[in-house]
Each structure stands twice: as structure tokens, then as C-alpha cells.
Amino acid sequence: MPFSHLPPVIGEALGARGYDALTPVQQAVTEPEAAGRDLIVSAQTGSGKTVAFGLALAPELLDAVGGTPLSERPLVLVIAPTRELALQVSRELGWLYAGAGLRIATCVGGMDASKERRALRAGPAIVVGTPGRLRDHLERGALDLSELAGVVLDEADEMLDMGFREDLEEILDATPETRRTLLFSATMPRPIARLAERYQRDALRLSLVGETRGHGDIAYQAVTVSPSEIENAVVNLLRFHEAETAICFCATRESVRRLHATLQNRGFGVVALSGEHSQSERNTALQALRDRRARVCVATDVAARGIDLPTLSLVIHVEIPRDAETLQHRSGRTGRAGKKGTAALVVPYNRRRRVEGMLRGAQIEAQWIDAPTPEAIRAKDRTRLIERLTEPREFEEYDRELAADLMARMAPEDIAATLVQTQRAEMPAPEELIANTPEAREQAKAERHRPGFEDVVWFRMSIGRRQNAEPRWLLPLICRRGHITRNEIGAIRIGQHESWFQVPRPVAAKFADTVARTASPEDEQDAIAIEEAPDGPRIEARENRRNHGGGGRVEPRPMGRGPGRKPAGKPGGKPGGKPAFRKDKPGGGATGKPAGGKPRFKGKPKFKGQPKGKRPD
Numbered sequence: 001m002p003f004s005h006l007p008p009v010i011g012e013a014l015g016a017r018g019y020d021a022l023t024p025v026q027q028a029v030t031e032p033e034a035a036g037r038d039l040i041v042s043a044q045t046g047s048g049k050t051v052a053f054g055l056a057l058a059p060e061l062l063d064a065v066g067g068t069p070l071s072e073r074p075l076v077l078v079i080a081p082t083r084e085l086a087l088q089v090s091r092e093l094g095w096l097y098a099g100a101g102l103r104i105a106t107c108v109g110g111m112d113a114s115k116e117r118r119a120l121r122a123g124p125a126i127v128v129g130t131p132g133r134l135r136d137h138l139e140r141g142a143l144d145l146s147e148l149a150g151v152v153l154d155e156a157d158e159m160l161d162m163g164f165r166e167d168l169e170e171i172l173d174a175t176p177e178t179r180r181t182l183l184f185s186a187t188m189p190r191p192i193a194r195l196a197e198r199y200q201r202d203a204l205r206l207s208l209v210g211e212t213r214g215h216g217d218i219a220y221q222a223v224t225v226s227p228s229e230i231e232n233a234v235v236n237l238l239r240f241h242e243a244e245t246a247i248c249f250c251a252t253r254e255s256v257r258r259l260h261a262t263l264q265n266r267g268f269g270v271v272a273l274s275g276e277h278s279q280s281e282r283n284t285a286l287q288a289l290r291d292r293r294a295r296v297c298v299a300t301d302v303a304a305r306g307i308d309l310p311t312l313s314l315v316i317h318v319e320i321p322r323d324a325e326t327l328q329h330r331s332g333r334t335g336r337a338g339k340k341g342t343a344a345l346v347v348p349y350n351r352r353r354r355v356e357g358m359l360r361g362a363q364i365e366a367q368w369i370d371a372p373t374p375e376a377i378r379a380k381d382r383t384r385l386i387e388r389l390t391e392p393r394e395f396e397e398y399d400r401e402l403a404a405d406l407m408a409r410m411a412p413e414d415i416a417a418t419l420v421q422t423q424r425a426e427m428p429a430p431e432e433l434i435a436n437t438p439e440a441r442e443q444a445k446a447e448r449h450r451p452g453f454e455d456v457v458w459f460r461m462s463i464g465r466r467q468n469a470e471p472r473w474l475l476p477l478i479c480r481r482g483h484i485t486r487n488e489i490g491a492i493r494i495g496q497h498e499s500w501f502q503v504p505r506p507v508a509a510k511f512a513d514t515v516a517r518t519a520s521p522e523d524e525q526d527a528i529a530i531e532e533a534p535d536g537p538r539i540e541a542r543e544n545r546r547n548h549g550g551g552g553r554v555e556p557r558p559m560g561r562g563p564g565r566k567p568a569g570k571p572g573g574k575p576g577g578k579p580a581f582r583k584d585k586p587g588g589g590a591t592g593k594p595a596g597g598k599p600r601f602k603g604k605p606k607f608k609g610q611p612k613g614k615r616p617d
Helices: 008-016 024-029 049-054 058-065 082-098 113-121 133-138 154-163 165-175 191-200 229-239 255-266 277-288 323-329 349-361 374-389 397-409 412-425 436-444 469-480 506-520 538-548
Strands: 039-042 076-079 104-107 126-129 150-154 179-185 203-208 218-225 247-248 270-273 296-299 312-317 343-348 366-370 456-461 491-493 499-504 530-532
Touching: 024 039, 024 049, 024 113, 024 203, 024 323, 039 049, 049 082, 049 150, 076 082, 076 133, 076 165, 082 104, 082 277, 104 133, 113 133, 113 247, 126 133, 133 165, 133 255, 150 154, 150 165, 154 191, 165 191, 203 412, 218 229, 218 349, 229 247, 229 255, 229 312, 229 343, 229 374, 229 397, 229 456, 255 270, 255 296, 255 506, 270 277, 270 323, 312 323, 323 343, 343 349, 374 412, 397 412, 456 506, 469 491, 469 499, 469 506, 469 530, 499 506, 506 530
Parallel strands: 039 179, 039 203, 076 126, 076 150, 104 126, 150 179, 218 343, 218 366, 247 296, 247 312, 270 296, 312 343
Antiparallel strands: 456 499, 456 530, 491 499
């Protein structure tokens, strides 16, 4: 028996599910050396992690319930970063423990909290939920963790990235010290290591990622296109592969809305998933994919967490992932359970070096190709149509009578052509793309404003280096004034008296309206003028040449990570030295801003380098 080392009820559930053998991560957590110990498990997406921690905790859980399906207090707690992943975990554990009759309660945001509290009072042995909702039930006294035998943190790295550290710490502090703690994480950054040191005892580290990080069942393709042809390339990729289910990843909600509308207009059955959709809308979209009423999903990275579609065979990275880990998580939606999948990265000509470095870091071998041409798509369509129309079928008598009537009225060639025409009418037309030539690549690199997902609009702020402007406090100010996220802000350039930044063109008009509404002369920060700058930072470059001589080049400032440039300006605002910050005031010192992260304006802001009593436009 392949599952003789597991409890009989678990072995029977696995056999009924069609398991012939355990996956490597499932086998590792059931080895004798892992029994009863805390675990730190690193494994790829789609490797069977959910069933793995269900198997790891099976001995303690089944011994504690003693054959009784009800439990006075929860015995196992599973924490997941997103609603979809928590619901998926609940479904997987449901069939795994169906033979034992254990109750499972799911607690996630967006659901009816009163129903969840009733489910918690009904005696579930397993509770699955997201950090925020679990913390809320804990603080209200609806969740009692005093008899917990085991706790699982699924995708712990993602939960820390999403800002759930405080929620996790409060939940784990409420659990008994005798519990087992299983930490599943695709990566092991330092915050995860510190969390493990605090809440685990003599943990066993299991790394199932392997020497090569690329998933063996996924074929990677890097598709080079002109920046203006990204959407057309996505259309042709979808048509070329004709996947049963495909997912297209975008970086922002606006990009999701735009691509969803584009594909819908082209005739694709498509749904969208992003943070702006309610839980009921997300459930409806996922059900449409499962029922085959839709074949394409356009989603952001976070919204796609926990999506498990058995028929998903194509992942398209419409916008380049921010790092190798995001690339792995996105691509891991396909190639599951031994099935083959394809992950295609749409790479504008001017971003090729960045993608090559990302693939090297991820140890992924990708095939560099051009986007499928209409001719290649038609050749694929021809093969697919012939296979589809010639496959064996059983016909009813009525079908044969109708066929005989058609034969009497039309020539056989005309009947076959009509059938082919009907089938082709359901297929969206492929797009003509710019040929991948050296001239086209050079022209794309030379374009300053690029259409498609690379299209941006420059905005100007009436504050610069003379006022000690820095990206680290300009960034939150822009987000607050314009109601956008950091991901929607491009390059930032800071001049002597003014600063510039980029916003994607699709959100530029809404951003400008919001900035105008949030302007307030009563607040020093809200009084800073922000307006569209069609000429970008070139005006400042001319001003630098006129006032200071030289080339007048305005360098981009570092954003968000890495060592930043030192702000220019001697005490008093003159160029060349360090800014003058008063260390005797709260929030002063090296940062020059209060602890809350906003710049400190003492009274009215002093705009140096301007005529007395005046402020820059």
C-alpha cells in the first residue's frame, strides 16, 4: 500500500482522490524525522503544499478528536494571506478529512462575520482564515485558541509583504506554547527567519525548491514586441495557444480594466480580478472560469493568490514582474499536478536586459521568440479545426436526416465550407504586428512617450531641491493628493525649484482632477501646486544651463529602495552642502521629517531662491 504509513482514513481519502503516490513535499513532511516537530518548508507553488500540512498535522488532529467529529475548541489553525487561498485550503482539507467527519470553519474578509461566529460556536476542529478576520474574531472572544495543537502559516512571506505582521503576532501570542508551528514560505527572507526564531522550537528546515528554481512542468517564453504592440501581442498569444483556460497578469487595477475591455471587445470570453472587485464579483468570475463560460482571466498579482484552476495551461505576463519571486508565483498558477503549462513574458524591446537579468536570477531558461503572426495562427487554426471536425462522433437519426436534406440542396464542398465558416466566426481575429527588425527596435527605444502600458504623463510640483525635496517624502505626498498607489508612479526628477514625476496616461485625467480637489491653502503640503507638464523636465534643464552653466542634466532620484542620494543645499538652502535640520525638535535629525514620515514645515514654508514674499507657481 503506498499510504500505509498514514492514518487509514487519510490513505482512503487520497486513494479516492486519485493519488498513486505523494508529491516530494508531502512525502517529506510525513517522514519519521518530521513527526511532532515544528517545520519550515520551502516549496514551489503547485507542489501540493495544502495537502502536505494536512498530512503533517493528521496524527495530532485525529488523536485529539478521538473519532468524534465535534471539538469543543479548534485544534488546528491555518492562516492564509488572501480570501481565495483560504477558501482553497478549506476545500482541500475538506476532502482530506471527509472520512473523519471533521468540521472546518472558514473566516475571511468580505464574508458575513455573524455566520462565521456561529460556525465557530458549532465546534469546528479546523479553522482556516485570513489574518485580519481571525484577529477580529479573537479580539471579540469568538475564537478560542487555548487548546490548539497546531498552527500553519501558508505563504508566510506574502503575509509579511502585505503588512500582516502585527495580526500574525497577536494571533500566535494567543496560542499555547505546546502547539506545533508549520511555516510554509516560497522564500526565506530575514523577517521570516526572525518570525520562525520567535515562535518555533527546534524547527526542521525542509527545502523542496531544488537547485533550479524554474518549474519543470512550465515552458517559459519571452516574446519581444514594440511597446505600442503589447495588447496586440496578448491577443495573438491567446489565439495561438487557444488554451482551455489562460490568465493574464497586470501590475495595476487600471491596467486590468483596460486589458479586460480590450479583450472583451475582441470577442474573448474574459473576466477580471483585482482589488476593486467585491467578494461576490470575484466568486462569480472564478465560477465562470470553472464552468468554461469564460476562458481568459485578467488579474493583478495579489488578486490571483490562491486561484486553483485545473484547466489553466497558459500564463501571460502582460506587464513585467517586479522581481524573480513574483515571476515564480505568477507562473506557478499553471503546470500543476504533473500537467504541462506555458508562461509567456511580453517584453518590450527596451526592457529586454532587465528581463534577461531577472531570468538569470530565477535560474530559468526561456525561449526568446517573436509574437505569433496571423499566418502562424491561421495554420494552427487549420490543424485544430480539422481535428475537431473529424473526431469520431455518434449521430442521432434526426441529425442524419437533416444531413441528407442538406446534401440534396447543396454541394458537399459548400456544406463543409459553411461548417468551417461557422467555426471560424467564433474565433477572434488575430492582429497584424510590427515586424521585429533592428529599425523597429531602435525606433521604439527612441520614442519618449510610448503608447500602451508604457504610456505616461509628466506632472510638475512647485517644490524642489531648494526646499529639500526628496523622493522618500514626495512619494507618499503624491499618493495622498492624487489617490493613487506607489506602483502607479514612474520616474521622479527633482530640480532646483520644481520637481516632476510620471503617472500612467490611463489614470492621468482622474489623478489631475483629484489633485485639484485635494488642494488646500490652509495645509502647507496641500498648498504645493501639482499640475500636468507636457514638456516634462526639459524646462528645468534649460533653467539649469542658464543659471549655472554646464549640461543641465536632471538625474532621476532613487525610489523606495537602496541608498538614496544626499539632498543638496547648505544650511540656509544654498547648493553644495547638507540641509539644515534642527535636531532639538521632535522628528528632526538625519531624516529632516517627523516620525510620521511627512516633511516638517515650520510655519509657512520658506521657499529659498525666490523673491521675498513670493512662492513658485
